Ligand SMILES: Nc1ncnc2c1ncn2[C@@H]1O[C@H](COP(=O)(O)OP(=O)(O)OP(=O)(O)O)[C@@H](O)[C@H]1O
């Protein structure tokens with residue numbers, strides 16, 4: 001691990017009075033895959049969105065590939081080209097075909113020629129296994145296919161880092177596997193990835209490190225086997241038990257919550 | 264529930280609900296019929312026909328009413344619509360800008376020009392623009408003036424339509440574009456505005472109908488014979504012949520365009536609602 005690809009220093013973010021991130025420190029090395037887990041509202045999405053400045057941090061610094069992106073003088077559009085982002089709701093451009101979704105950003109943002117853009121689009125579509133959908137429109141695709149197109153669209157820009165915000169949460173269960181397979185392939189190819197997810201099996205098998213967040217702070221981080229297998233903190237244990245067995249969690253919710261606040 | 268045998272539902276009036284509805288509808292029809300008959304009987308149809316429907320006058324109007332008057336109305340409307348569209352997009356983007364002064368200027372413009380009668384704006388363009396820029400002719404003569412006057416009015420309404428359309432595009436679209444490295448302006452132009460366009464085609468069609476009618480205000484700009492549109496043409500001919508038939512024909516020519524356009528707007532709207540489901 002040379003210079004970290006992503007470095008987050010004492011990151012704070014508030015929306016009005018609502019303090020969402022309360023001092024996050026995190027480093028992600030080149031080629032590392034880090035999964036961020038935690039309960040709803042703990043600030044996972046906000047953290048991810050601060051890494052490509054979709055949200056403006058209130059305080060703290062963020063470096064990507066050695067560039068401080070929180071520096072007011074930085075060309076944020078240039079920085080974002082190196083950071084791919086995949087959203088829970090896919091966010092494909094519905095007025096463009098699948099190929100259009102992949103070529104328009106390359107041409108408008110990177111200034112690639114029509115032919116180059118088309119070639120790179122085709123390559124990336126086959127990487128995610130959707131070469132035959134090149135001319136389809138997003139509305140005619142399943143959620144899983146849309147999400148894979150969204151990944152291909154981000155990859156076509158040649159990013160150094162990929163951010164995923166619950167990429168499979170909006171999918172029917174039987175479609176989750178296809179998307180996770182693509183992400184696993186990326187991880188194997190050495191892509192630096194930061195993944196907010198509730199897919200514990202993915203985190204366990206693919207992540208180099210798992211970060212557990214709660215209440216705007218990182219409660220615990222480490223190897224998946226440790227954080228998911230033998231969590232050191234009660235809050236982590238509680239979160240995981242609810243996640244793995246939601247039916248059980250309902251029973252213990254009351255007591256667990258009071259225990260949380262006492263901590 | 265109207266079953267008279269049910270003891271739990273006491274009958275208060277002795278009339279079932281459907282019976283009451285029947286009676287009320289019958290009464291409405293009766294009033295309507297009475298009004299129509301009264302108008303038909305009291306109106307002097309002979310005089311009306313004389314004044315509004317002289318068949319040889321109708322024949323005399325063709326083909327000029329189409330080849331000249333309707334053509335000019337369509338031209339004026341088209342030019343005005345194009346100017347309004349471009350200016351409207353600019354105003355809408357200014358209105359949504361993060362730069363305060365842009366928002367204020369656009370907001371002021373929209374408030375002012377939506378609050379003024381189109382007629383005043385026509386007179387203003389006819390008088391003020393030549394005064395303000397002496398020596399410079401508005402390109403296109405009357406056509407240019409009308410394009411500016413209609414465009415100025417139309418832009419204020421279209422800007423609001425655009426703004427609503429842009430705001431109806433999900434926030435995720437802008438975020439996805441920004442995360443791919445688009446600047447805000449580029450994302451607007453390449454991603455958001457094209458999607459907003461689809462949403463606003465029906466209201467824009469209605470705006471086109473309004474401009475089509477407002478083009479009659481050219482009347483107040485002073486036009487040459489060749490530049491007359493439907494209203495001016497109809498009115499001139501009416502005073503020449505001391506008969507109102509030309510007005511009726513001109514009116515029918517408007518409807519020839521506005522009714523299909525209105526129909527189209529509703530169709531597009533239904534289709535879009537169907538697509539959104
Ligand atoms: N744009 C915003 N404006 C105001 N408050 C916001 C905004 N975005 C997020 N928040 C608040 O920040 C807190 C954390 O939100 P965030 O989306 O980061 O949580 P999360 O961990 O991603 O949760 P989830 O698992 O539900 O996605 C929430 O209380 C939310 O209401």
Ligand SMILES: [Mg+2]
Pocket residue numbers: 044045046165166
């Ligand atoms: Mg989230």
